[in-house]
Amino acid sequence: MSEIETFYEVMRRQGITRRSFMKYCSLTASALGLGPAFVPKIAHAMETKPRTPVVWVNGLECTCCSESFIRGAHPLAKDVVLSMISLDYQHTLMAAAGHHAEAALEETLEKYKGNYILAVEGNPPLNEDGMFCIVGGKPFVEQLRHAAAGAKAIISWGACASYGCVQAAAPNPTRATPVHKVITDKPIIKVPGCPPIAEVMTGVITYMLTFDRLPELDRQGRPAMFYGQRIHDKCYRRPHFDAGQFVEAWDDENARKGYCLYKMGCKGPTTYNACSTVRWNEGTSFPIQSGHGCIGCSEDGFWDQGSFYDRLTNIKQFGIEANADTIGMGAAGAVGGAVAVHAAISALKRAQKKNQDKVEG
Amino acid sequence: MTDITPQPPGFEAARLTGDATAQDLETLRKRTSVYVYEAPVRLWHWLNAAAILVLIVTGYFIGAPLPSMQIGEATQQFVFGYIRFAHFAAAQLLTVGFFGRIYWAFVGNHHAKQMFYIPIFKKVWWQEVFFELRWYLFLEAEPKKYVGHNPLAQAAMFFFMTVGITFMLLTGWALYAEGAGQGSLPDLAMGWLLGLVGNSQRLHTLHHLGMWAIIVFMIIHIYAAIREDIMSRQSMVSTMISGHRTFKDDRPE
Numbered sequence: 001m002s003e004i005e006t007f008y009e010v011m012r013r014q015g016i017t018r019r020s021f022m023k024y025c026s027l028t029a030s031a032l033g034l035g036p037a038f039v040p041k042i043a044h045a046m047e048t049k050p051r052t053p054v055v056w057v058n059g060l061e062c063t064c065c066s067e068s069f070i071r072g073a074h075p076l077a078k079d080v081v082l083s084m085i086s087l088d089y090q091h092t093l094m095a096a097a098g099h100h101a102e103a104a105l106e107e108t109l110e111k112y113k114g115n116y117i118l119a120v121e122g123n124p125p126l127n128e129d130g131m132f133c134i135v136g137g138k139p140f141v142e143q144l145r146h147a148a149a150g151a152k153a154i155i156s157w158g159a160c161a162s163y164g165c166v167q168a169a170a171p172n173p174t175r176a177t178p179v180h181k182v183i184t185d186k187p188i189i190k191v192p193g194c195p196p197i198a199e200v201m202t203g204v205i206t207y208m209l210t211f212d213r214l215p216e217l218d219r220q221g222r223p224a225m226f227y228g229q230r231i232h233d234k235c236y237r238r239p240h241f242d243a244g245q246f247v248e249a250w251d252d253e254n255a256r257k258g259y260c261l262y263k264m265g266c267k268g269p270t271t272y273n274a275c276s277t278v279r280w281n282e283g284t285s286f287p288i289q290s291g292h293g294c295i296g297c298s299e300d301g302f303w304d305q306g307s308f309y310d311r312l313t314n315i316k317q318f319g320i321e322a323n324a325d326t327i328g329m330g331a332a333g334a335v336g337g338a339v340a341v342h343a344a345i346s347a348l349k350r351a352q353k354k355n356q357d358k359v360e361g
Numbered sequence: 362m363t364d365i366t367p368q369p370p371g372f373e374a375a376r377l378t379g380d381a382t383a384q385d386l387e388t389l390r391k392r393t394s395v396y397v398y399e400a401p402v403r404l405w406h407w408l409n410a411a412a413i414l415v416l417i418v419t420g421y422f423i424g425a426p427l428p429s430m431q432i433g434e435a436t437q438q439f440v441f442g443y444i445r446f447a448h449f450a451a452a453q454l455l456t457v458g459f460f461g462r463i464y465w466a467f468v469g470n471h472h473a474k475q476m477f478y479i480p481i482f483k484k485v486w487w488q489e490v491f492f493e494l495r496w497y498l499f500l501e502a503e504p505k506k507y508v509g510h511n512p513l514a515q516a517a518m519f520f521f522m523t524v525g526i527t528f529m530l531l532t533g534w535a536l537y538a539e540g541a542g543q544g545s546l547p548d549l550a551m552g553w554l555l556g557l558v559g560n561s562q563r564l565h566t567l568h569h570l571g572m573w574a575i576i577v578f579m580i581i582h583i584y585a586a587i588r589e590d591i592m593s594r595q596s597m598v599s600t601m602i603s604g605h606r607t608f609k610d611d612r613p614e
Contacts, residue, residue, distance in 0.1 A: 218543060219556035228543050230561075244440030245429045254429055263426060270561035300559040311424060313566040324566045325424065328573025335577045339584045342497070346588055349499060 007046035007209065021046075028210070031203045033225050045210050052209050053116040055108055056090040057147055059140040060133045060167045060176050061122025065157040066092050068195035071281070072202050102136045109150055117208060118151035120144065120161045124182055125174035132174040141182060148183045153214060155189050155204065156180065159297055162190035162222075169303035180221070189214050190221045192273075194297035199278050200226045220300075222272065231268035231294050234276040237261070255291060265309035266293025273298040394607040395508050397472045397600060405462045406601055409526075412455040413575060416529075419448035420572055424565075452533055459526055472509045476518040486512050504593045508606055514585065521578035525571065532568040536561070 005013070011021055025042040029035070034042075058066075070093070089105040096104050108116065122140075125132035130139030148154060156179045159165035167176040180188045191204055204223050207215045215223040232238065240246070240260040247255040247264050262269070268276070271294050275286040287294050295308045306314030312323035398406070422444050432438045466474045480486045493513040495501045505511070510518055535554035538547035539561060558564045590597035596607040 219552060220559075224543060230539060233540070233542075239435040242442040242445075243430075243432075243435040243438035244426060244442075244444070245431070245435055245438070246426060248429060259429065267562065270565060272561075296562065299561065301563075302560070305560065305562050311562075311565070312569060313560075313563050315566070324569035324573065328570065328576065331573055332576045332580065335580050339580055343584065343588065345499060346592060350592060 004050035006049055007051045010051050011046075028203070028206045031199060032207055032215070042210050049212070052152075052212065053108060053112045054119055054205065054209075055105065055116050055147060055151075056119040056121065057140075057143060058091040058135075059120065059122030059124050059144065059160070060174070061158070061160045063092055063121070064195040065121045065160075065201070066090070068193075068198045069157075069201045070198075072198040105147070109147060113150040115152055116150070117153050117155060117205075118147050118186075119155040119157055119205070120179050121157040122160045123164060123168070123176050123178050125167070125176045126182075127173070127175040132176075144179070144182060148186055151186055153187045153189065153208065154179060154183060155191060155208070157191055157201065158196055159192050159194040159302065162192040163300045163302075165194060166303050169301075187214055188221060189217060189223060192222060192227070192298040192300075194302075196298070197226075197274055197278050197280060200274055218272075220272075226274040226278075227272045227298070229272065231271045231273055231276045231288070235260075235268050235288060236276065237288060258291075261288060261291075261293040262311075264293050265307065265311055267296030267299070267302075267308070268294040271296040271299050393611060394605040396604055397470075397508055397606045398604040399465075399469055399473065400604065401461070401465045402469065402473055403601055403604055405458050405465070408454065408458050409462075412451040412458065413579070415447055415451040416455065417572060417576060419444050419451070420568075423448060424569060449537065452530075452537070455526070456530055456534075459530065475509045475515055477523055479516050479519045490516065504589075506594050506608060517578065517581065521574060521582075525575055525578065529568065529571045529575070532564060532571060535564060536568060 008021065011024075012018075016024075022039075022043060025046070026036070026039045028042055029038045032038075089101060089108060094101055094104070122133075124130055124139070124141035124144050126141060130141035133140040135143050156162045160167065160176075161179045164172070164176050164178050167174060168178070180190070189204065189208075191201060193200070200223075203226065204215060207223075215225060218224045218227055220227075232241070235241075237258060237260045240258070241262055245254065245257075245259045247259050247261050249255075250264070260266070266288065268288060275294070276288065279286045279289070293308070296302045296305065299305075304314075306312070306323065310323060312325060315322050315324065315327060423441075426441060426444075430438065430440050432440070463477070466477050489505070489512040492501065492505065493511050496504045497513070509515070531551060531554060534547050534551040535558075538545065538550070538552045539555065541547045543552065555561060555564055558567070586597045586601075589595075590599075594609045596605070600606045
């Protein structure tokens with residue numbers, strides 16, 4: 001037996017029963033959209049494969065990803081996954097502090113070189129040599145590059161690591177930069193959201209640990225199983241959208257009836273995430289269910305799209321708050337006015353010419 | 362010019378057309394029409410116009426929906442669904458039409474090619490652009506004759522129709538691909554654009570801007586066609602119906 005434990009051994013050591021383990025395997029299979037035939041496969045993989053260590057580093061972030069992660073709907077899932085992750089180093093969850101923690105990280109990076117998964121929460125700021133985010137006395141970007149060098153793959157947790165999120169919103173004074181623009185030579189899987197759904201996080205990490213490969217990704221590098229469809233495509237209020245029944249104002253009769261929030265600027269039609277299927281807080285609810293539109297937190301640059309309550313992106317080049325429709329109406333109005341004036345002048349000119357012709361003729 | 366000169370009796374025009382004047386007859390003696398727009402081009406023009414009209418109206422309502430309607434339960438009501446259906450159906454028509462029009466640029470007559478390019482390296486073309494601009498600024502007393510589009514119209518056609526429709530087709534199909542789902546045909550064809558733009562809302566915004574550009578074009582296009590029909594030396598509106606460009610005088614310049 002190798003010196004590295006298998007997943008199963010780790011779980012048993014954590015006091016998880018065989019029965020719970022099997023339940024976990026079936027839960028994982030269904031969460032990943034795999035058939036029942038995969039349950040024994042997952043179990044077998046976990047019993048025989050040495051566990052893949054996960055190193056979790058934190059840059060510019062708010063810890064909402066960690067907060068979400070430890071609140072997995074199925075307590076078992078998060079316990080199991082947490083037990084698999086190397087907690088030698090995770091800012092908010094590790095026991096060690098100071099030099100001990102940094103030493104522990106170094107040890108893990110060295111021991112599992114080329115074999116660990118690097119989970120990044122937050123992103124590095126690049127301005128001023130990265131001095132806006134210092135970890136262990138050094139800019140975070142250095143730690144990120146160092147940790148990424150020996151990683152097998154990288155998970156970008158949340159909107160920060162995937163797209164930049166609020167710290168990268170215009171004008172982005174610290175030049176906060178998503179992970180994939182700093183680390184370009186490693187496979188990166190984006191799990192956007194602010195935060196991502198706990199079950200999505202555990203699902204992704206379990207898939208990678210179990211099958212030793214990235215799940216199927218979409219064009220933007222997100223796991224297709226969770227980000228393959230828009231909130232809108234699976235929204236339970238969709239029939240009201242198709243019927244043309246909308247909430248017209250907050251707290252109006254239609255809002256009480258649970259009509260579609262499209263007119264209130266719900267970003268469901270432009271947001272790829274699993275909220276409308278997996279939901280939040282142990283499957284209790286999600287924003288639209290609680291009566292507020294989606295704000296599109298798992299989309300690229302969602303802070304820079306203008307108000308959460310508008311359907312169109314703000315266009316700032318015109319100095320004032322404008323969107324495509326205000327600009328378009330302005331342009332069409334101006335052109336329409338110009339045409340009217342031009343037509344009037346043309347008519348006058350023509351009348352003048354006719355008169356002249358009459359005189360000459 | 363407008364005075365009606367009395368006809369000499371027994372003049373042959375009297376037999377041809379009851380109210381033809383001697384001047385009319387002189388005009389009739391000359392061949393003054395050129396066949397410019399072949400049937401497929403005219404058919405495309407009107408189908409395209411109808412599709413664009415439907416697309417603009419439904420597209421605007423998709424972006425800014427009508428007040429909520431309470432016809433029945435949501436399951437028995439499909440108002441917004443029908444609006445979107447009309448939009449998508451018209452878009453499919455526009456797409457097929459546009460590809461047909463491109464095909465016709467290859468097999469059709471010389472004039473069928475004109476809207477697909479602008480001869481920016483031809484000095485004469487630029488001179489004519491400035492001449493046409495001067496005509497629209499009331500600085501020229503009389504316009505030139507054009508068999509096809511005048512250079513200004515050609516530029517407008519190229520940017521608003523050829524480029525504009527291409528832009529709307531690309532962004533529109535990329536948006537449609539979102540609903541059609543990953544792995545669907547629209548997604549395979551155009552899904553990459555969403556990845557390029559990065560954010561679906563941004564893509565929607567670009568699509569809206571494209572709509573307004575086409576509305577601006579429509580205003581100018583319809584105005585210019587009617588104005589030129591009245592004020593220029595040639596036919597405009599009827600040319601897109603019959604295909605024939607007729608001229609009001611026989612001076613070549």
